[in-house]
Amino acid sequence: MRRTIILDFIDKCITEKIYKKAREAEKELLPDNFTAYYLRSSIVYWFVIFILFTICTFMFGSFDKVILYILSVASIGSFFIVLYHISYRCIIDDIGMKVRKFWIFEKQVLWKDIKKVEIQEIEPYGKPLEKQAIIKNKQNKVIFTCSYNLVGFDLIVKKAKKERKKKH
DSSP states (O other): OOOOHHHHHHIIIIIHHHHHHHHHHHTTSOSSSEEEEEOHHHHHHHHHHHHHHHHHHHHHTTTOHHHHHHHHHHHHHHHHHHHHHHHOEEEEOSSEEEEEETTTEEEEEEGGGOOEEEEEEEOTTSSOOEEEEEEEOTTSOEEEEEETTEETHHHHHHHHHHHHHHHO
């Protein structure tokens, strides 16, 4: 199945640049104690998508109620993705990770609870499009996930693997 030229352009020009910028910004972080976050360019990317869905809602929503509902849901969903990216912080220290989302939701993941660290690549068209880290506990339950466009992705994976090996 061949992707369209527009999706290839977006993939190459925007997402790959975000990944590269995130890896470059990651080099400035301390390897043991740092705060992982999303880049401003990632936030702008999702904000542009939100604006486009909002404009399309007002332009095409008057033609049909179904189109209005679909575009409204897409606009609201992209707005929450923007808020998620703005508010996301993952504070890494010697005890574990403290993840804060939407400024009020907090979760603590302790290093001692980690049993398995996996890197999953999402390949819808044969080419790796997105990576994510999945950290599981002793019951094989997912306790933490993060996306490759997060500044600190590689450091989180290295630290989690190192701490997991320490206790075994």
